[in-house]
Amino acid sequence: xxxxxxxxxxxxxxxxxxxxxxxxxxxxxxEFTVILDxxxxxxxxxxxxxxxxxxxxxxxNVFRPDVVVPSLTPEAALSGAPAQEDSRxxxxxxxxxxx
Amino acid sequence: MIHLTAAQMASKLIAxxxxxxxxxxxxxxxxxAVDSDxxxxxxxxxxGALAQAAAVDALRAAxxxxxxxxxxxxxxxxxxxxxxxxxxxxxxxxxxxxPPYDSTVVTNLKNNGVVILGKTNMDEFAMGSSTENSAYGxxxxxxxxxxxxxxxxxxxxxxxxxxxxxxxxxxDTGGSIRQPAAVTGTVGVKPTYGGVSRFxxxxxSSSLDQAGPCARTVLDAALLHEAIAGHDPKDSTxxxxxxxxxxxxxxxxDVKGMKIGVVKELNGDGYQSGVRLRFEESLELLAAAGAExxxxxxxxFEYALAAYYLIAPSECSSxxxxxxxxxxxxxxxxxxxxxxxxxxxxxxxxxxxxxxKRRIILGTYALSSGYYDAYYGSAQKVRTLITQDFNKAFQxxxxxxxxxxxxxxxxxxxxxxxxxxxxxxxxxxxPVNMAGIGGMSLPAGLAPEDGLPVGFQIMAPAMQDQRMYLxxxxxxxxxxxQWGAPLLSQAPELVGK
Numbered sequence: 001x002x003x004x005x006x007x008x009x010x011x012x013x014x015x016x017x018x019x020x021x022x023x024x025x026x027x028x029x030x031e032f033t034v035i036l037d038x039x040x041x042x043x044x045x046x047x048x049x050x051x052x053x054x055x056x057x058x059x060x061n062v063f064r065p066d067v068v069v070p071s072l073t074p075e076a077a078l079s080g081a082p083a084q085e086d087s088r089x090x091x092x093x094x095x096x097x098x099x
Numbered sequence: 100m101i102h103l104t105a106a107q108m109a110s111k112l113i114a115x116x117x118x119x120x121x122x123x124x125x126x127x128x129x130x131x132a133v134d135s136d137x138x139x140x141x142x143x144x145x146x147g148a149l150a151q152a153a154a155v156d157a158l159r160a161a162x163x164x165x166x167x168x169x170x171x172x173x174x175x176x177x178x179x180x181x182x183x184x185x186x187x188x189x190x191x192x193x194x195x196x197x198p199p200y201d202s203t204v205v206t207n208l209k210n211n212g213v214v215i216l217g218k219t220n221m222d223e224f225a226m227g228s229s230t231e232n233s234a235y236g237x238x239x240x241x242x243x244x245x246x247x248x249x250x251x252x253x254x255x256x257x258x259x260x261x262x263x264x265x266x267x268x269x270x271d272t273g274g275s276i277r278q279p280a281a282v283t284g285t286v287g288v289k290p291t292y293g294g295v296s297r298f299x300x301x302x303x304s305s306s307l308d309q310a311g312p313c314a315r316t317v318l319d320a321a322l323l324h325e326a327i328a329g330h331d332p333k334d335s336t337x338x339x340x341x342x343x344x345x346x347x348x349x350x351x352x353d354v355k356g357m358k359i360g361v362v363k364e365l366n367g368d369g370y371q372s373g374v375r376l377r378f379e380e381s382l383e384l385l386a387a388a389g390a391e392x393x394x395x396x397x398x399x400f401e402y403a404l405a406a407y408y409l410i411a412p413s414e415c416s417s418x419x420x421x422x423x424x425x426x427x428x429x430x431x432x433x434x435x436x437x438x439x440x441x442x443x444x445x446x447x448x449x450x451x452x453x454x455x456k457r458r459i460i461l462g463t464y465a466l467s468s469g470y471y472d473a474y475y476g477s478a479q480k481v482r483t484l485i486t487q488d489f490n491k492a493f494q495x496x497x498x499x500x501x502x503x504x505x506x507x508x509x510x511x512x513x514x515x516x517x518x519x520x521x522x523x524x525x526x527x528x529x530p531v532n533m534a535g536i537g538g539m540s541l542p543a544g545l546a547p548e549d550g551l552p553v554g555f556q557i558m559a560p561a562m563q564d565q566r567m568y569l570x571x572x573x574x575x576x577x578x579x580x581q582w583g584a585p586l587l588s589q590a591p592e593l594v595g596k
Contacts, residue, residue: 009460012464016416017440018447019444028457031518032461035457038404039406039474042406042478043473045399045484046476050483051483053479053482054306055535056293056306056533056535057292057293062335064332076200080197080198080426080427082429092433092441093439
């Protein structure tokens with residue numbers, strides 16, 4: 001029987017960059033006991049002799065000609081930005097403000 | 100006029116018996132009258148649609164040669180980006196976003212003169228089977244407003260069943276075109292993976308996602324299929340080969356000598372009695388039309404659901420990382436001194452709904468070091484086994500068939516707190532996505548016990564999409580002569596405003 005503790009879910013939420021309330025963490029942890037049991041069935045038939053499939057098409061390295069084509073203008077690219085400054089995306093502080 | 104098929108509307112436009120502006124206005128009026136009950140649309144682009152219609156009418160008046168569907172209106176699933184038109188994918192995280200570009204599907208629709216009425220409701224990021232996961236409230240099934248219209252493309256299927264549009268675009272990752280079609284008595288086709296470009300389709304699970312046509316008849320679906328399909332250099336997984344001749348197949352409907360394989364494992368226990376009844380009757384009609392019915396076995400299909408609920412969440416946990424509050428969409432928590440990471444965390448908490456978070460966390464777990472082989476790796480192996488099952492079965496038959504869904508439409512709210520029960524809706528549709536082949540659902544009648552539509556699923560080998568249309572057209576013609584009128588004429592009249 002697989003399960004995920006409240007702390008496991010908290011760690012996954014941190015990795016996935018989603019803030020979660022205590023209630024959400026506990027609920028998800030409970031739900032995952034059921035969901036993981038259901039999905040773990042794949043292990044019953046996934047023998048070492050079976051090749052994995054990552055994609056339905058047998059494609060390898062699809063290239064197109066490297067030619068210059070029109071792209072979005074800075075205005076269009078920034079049109080949905082939550083904040084912008086000097087034709088750039090303005091984002092919150094990324095590095096710690098030690099200096 | 101709104102009750103005609105898209106092909107009939109196109110004929111009237113060509114004959115000069117109506118104009119695209121008239122036709123578009125009739126649909127906008129219908130939307131205004133009934134969509135407060137149905138809630139199929141998240142955004143109605145009245146001005147844009149009428150302008151597009153007027154442009155088509157002007158070209159026609161000038162004697163230009165136009166595409167077969169020119170001037171016919173369509174509803175677009177909100178997961179497909181359209182330049183300047185609000186696009187949310189059913190999520191709060193994209194509320195108010197207006198994309199700066201057109202998806203290739205939209206470009207193809209515009210080039211064909213198809214008039215885009217607006218954006219249809221869906222489960223958030225296409226994750227769901229009921230449209231209850233939309234951040235903007237559920238869509239209601241026109242057959243019974245207390246029931247779900249399927250999902251994730253419930254807005255598109257409901258718009259068709261409510262005669263708000265004769266054509267719609269859907270996307271199908273695990274059944275999101277076919278299951279909504281089944282429960283609303285409409286037609287939905289998931290083309291072979293790579294048949295229709297994914298450029299501008301907001302990604303959920305990239306190796307499974309496929310856009311396709313939704314309509315009220317097999318021929319209408321075929322006409323839309325040919326309008327949107329084809330190679331696209333902007334999508335590296337787009338198939339560089341001629342589009343299958345699906346319109347010719349839909350017009351022919353000749354199944355004499357075709358072998359139709361009934362999938363043993365997709366029937367029986369767990370399937371509602373009325374679903375089984377209509378499925379068996381459809382098989383008899385196809386046999387009477389000259390097809391040979393054979394039984395085929397696909398022993399690994401029973402693992403498809405489990406594999407899907409590892410592969411799709413894994414891919415979505417990666418794809419949805421782009422919603423980071425930095426370049427577009429929602430941003431919350433930007434107080435003085437807040438770090439980018441805390442803004443990201445808070446935005447994703449507020450912006451994503453319960454099911455989306457559930458799948459991101461599940462995918463993050465399935466891909467994490469130490470668990471990768473046991474979960475994601477095993478699921479990929481199951482994918483191989485399912486493809487092998489299809490390949491073996493297709494040696495014995497030309498197409499495979501099954502009921503599209505185990506049950507008819509359930510009540511809104513009935514399964515929303517039980518993820519596993521909800522996931523079981525997709526048990527018969529998911530194998531098609533895993534193998535990347537084509538699948539169609541068309542109406543097979545009403546279940547006697549509840550009077551609700553039943554879907555018949557046809558599956559064809561990769562790049563043999565025309566076979567689904569041959570069988571679909573044959574069955575549709577046989578059923579129509581039994582019923583005397585399209586199934587949707589039996590749906591209750593919407594009162595509306």
